[in-house]
Amino acid sequence: MFKVAVLGPLGTYTHEAAHKLFGPGVEYYDRDTIEGVFQALPAIADAGVVPQENSIFGNVIETYDNLREAGFVRGEVTLEVMHCLLVRPGVKLQDIQKVLSHEQALGQCRGFLRTHLPSASLVKTSSTAAAARALLDNSSNCAAICSRVCASLFGLTILYEGIQDETANFTRFYLITSDNKVALPTWLPTIEPSRALIRILAEIHPSSTGPGISKFLAALQLDFIRIDRRPSPKSSLSQYVYFVELQGDPNTEAQRVDTWSSRVGRAVQRVEEAGGVVEIIGLWPHRQ
Amino acid sequence: MFKVAVLGPLGTYTHEAAHKLFGPGVEYYDRDTIEGVFQALPAIADAGVVPQENSIFGNVIETYDNLREAGFVRGEVTLEVMHCLLVRPGVKLQDIQKVLSHEQALGQCRGFLRTHLPSASLVKTSSTAAAARALLDNSSNCAAICSRVCASLFGLTILYEGIQDETANFTRFYLITSDNKVALPTWLPTIEPSRALIRILAEIHPSSTGPGISKFLAALQLDFIRIDRRPSPKSSLSQYVYFVELQGDPNTEAQRVDTWSSRVGRAVQRVEEAGGVVEIIGLWPHRQ
Numbered sequence: 042m043f044k045v046a047v048l049g050p051l052g053t054y055t056h057e058a059a060h061k062l063f064g065p066g067v068e069y070y071d072r073d074t075i076e077g078v079f080q081a082l083p084a085i086a087d088a089g090v091v092p093q094e095n096s097i098f099g100n101v102i103e104t105y106d107n108l109r110e111a112g113f114v115r116g117e118v119t120l121e122v123m124h125c126l127l128v129r130p131g132v133k134l135q136d137i138q139k140v141l142s143h144e145q146a147l148g149q150c151r152g153f154l155r156t157h158l159p160s161a162s163l164v165k166t167s168s169t170a171a172a173a174r175a176l177l178d179n180s181s182n183c184a185a186i187c188s189r190v191c192a193s194l195f196g197l198t199i200l201y202e203g204i205q206d207e208t209a210n211f212t213r214f215y216l217i218t219s220d221n222k223v224a225l226p227t228w229l230p231t232i233e234p235s236r237a238l239i240r241i242l243a244e245i246h247p248s249s250t251g252p253g254i255s256k257f258l259a260a261l262q263l264d265f266i267r268i269d270r271r272p273s274p275k276s277s278l279s280q281y282v283y284f285v286e287l288q289g290d291p292n293t294e295a296q297r298v299d300t301w302s303s304r305v306g307r308a309v310q311r312v313e314e315a316g317g318v319v320e321i322i323g324l325w326p327h328r329q
Numbered sequence: 330m331f332k333v334a335v336l337g338p339l340g341t342y343t344h345e346a347a348h349k350l351f352g353p354g355v356e357y358y359d360r361d362t363i364e365g366v367f368q369a370l371p372a373i374a375d376a377g378v379v380p381q382e383n384s385i386f387g388n389v390i391e392t393y394d395n396l397r398e399a400g401f402v403r404g405e406v407t408l409e410v411m412h413c414l415l416v417r418p419g420v421k422l423q424d425i426q427k428v429l430s431h432e433q434a435l436g437q438c439r440g441f442l443r444t445h446l447p448s449a450s451l452v453k454t455s456s457t458a459a460a461a462r463a464l465l466d467n468s469s470n471c472a473a474i475c476s477r478v479c480a481s482l483f484g485l486t487i488l489y490e491g492i493q494d495e496t497a498n499f500t501r502f503y504l505i506t507s508d509n510k511v512a513l514p515t516w517l518p519t520i521e522p523s524r525a526l527i528r529i530l531a532e533i534h535p536s537s538t539g540p541g542i543s544k545f546l547a548a549l550q551l552d553f554i555r556i557d558r559r560p561s562p563k564s565s566l567s568q569y570v571y572f573v574e575l576q577g578d579p580n581t582e583a584q585r586v587d588t589w590s591s592r593v594g595r596a597v598q599r600v601e602e603a604g605g606v607v608e609i610i611g612l613w614p615h616r617q
Contacts, residue, residue: 094560094566095560096560096564096565096566097560097564098560099390099558099559099560100558102387119566207564209563209564209565210564211565211566213566245554245555245576253552253553253554254553254554254555254556255546255549255551255552255553255554256552258543258546259547261543263543264541264543264544265541265542265543266533266541266542266543267533267542267558267569268542268556268558268571269558270387270388270555270556270557270558271387272382272383272384272385272386272387275497276384276385276495276497276498277384277497277499278382278384278407278499278501281555283556288533
């Protein structure tokens, strides 16, 4: 069976994102850290799912730091963080005296709690999934705030869905494999890739005459939609690793004779000719 | 007297960076957070010093998030993080039984401690400066690991300097004021600016035809050396704030009739004509 490593524990939002991509037909493995997901490839798992960015907190540094040296992006999925109120089957709102969840989720549902459960005590847990799991050992006056995947995972009932105060809380995830050759499950849509991630090593030169990131980006001659900068593993303030996400047009990409992959390949070659150290570390389809 | 707000407490590396810029002739105010430094301008302080990036940990998110809405960069200074072993005057290496410092600094000096103070116990403090201050109340068998500015600040003696394991640990700081009009102390070098920071709001369009960050960067027609991306305050996964640091050539900038400021102004105008929402939020001189 196809094996997918996710940032754990199972039942967190990364697991839900992986579920949205692969459904129930794969085996999920949870890892304690994002680095652990990268390290699981390819020996322990065929693919991994890691958070890439959140609409409030920005890019996920640990994911980019791992992409400096490992992993190939094969897909993406965006999830609206939807906190749910879960209980053991049969428990009603008026029974609830304690609400368990991760500190952050409790904070994000303050409005709901004030209105619907003003006298319930709040109990912090190490993750939202841990709160759901804890319901199994607790008396029936407890509820958990967590992702909806916990309902099926632990046999719980969803009392409310989307109880967070702010509605605009999206997280985007990358599907990664150890390299571009790993075969993905056959039931995934096989449409022509229209996105790519490239990694460019750039130095700051004392004068503007040396080749730098501005020259490399100009050499691409393709549209890019995200740029992220991390220190190079060398730890210097004049050498950086840039991650550039390229975008083609998903509507026309399939009809072109000159494929997206080959156009990305030529763009990378132009960067190399301009003096850049560059590598393609992602190619994937994107539907609108 | 000119007032400078720094990320506190006094005696930390940000204070040392500010000292490197302004010397002893200004008043230093410490603030608990980077946001506090921004908020101190201009009512409480004339200028502020905040960390911008570190060669190991990358850019300082809190500084960039504040720059989304406030502050104007007027200068920069880079500091090599040099941990020192400080003691009360007269205390010798063989007297030391306890070493106090922030957890991170203790970790970064593991090699030195193992070699020179193998039997000393390590005591964690809330900051490196707090360790230095604590020496004043402690018996004479203690030492602190902190920045060298703590020696003059608390009347302590430097026993060793540069005791960290890794040598490549640099932090770069921005000197900020509330806007470009605040007059800096007259003793600072008044050379022609050759760097600039601009802030561009960019959206991801579903197809590559819309104006996006790649088009805006191309419209600049000036060299840039750093790009940083943060979520827009709107919290959406399709709108971002980019910070682009532009670089002129400090050796020729002074001789040009067409000044750096006016060239940056025209570059920004070109981005506006391409449909970008853009602002100059920094202009400063840079010596090599």
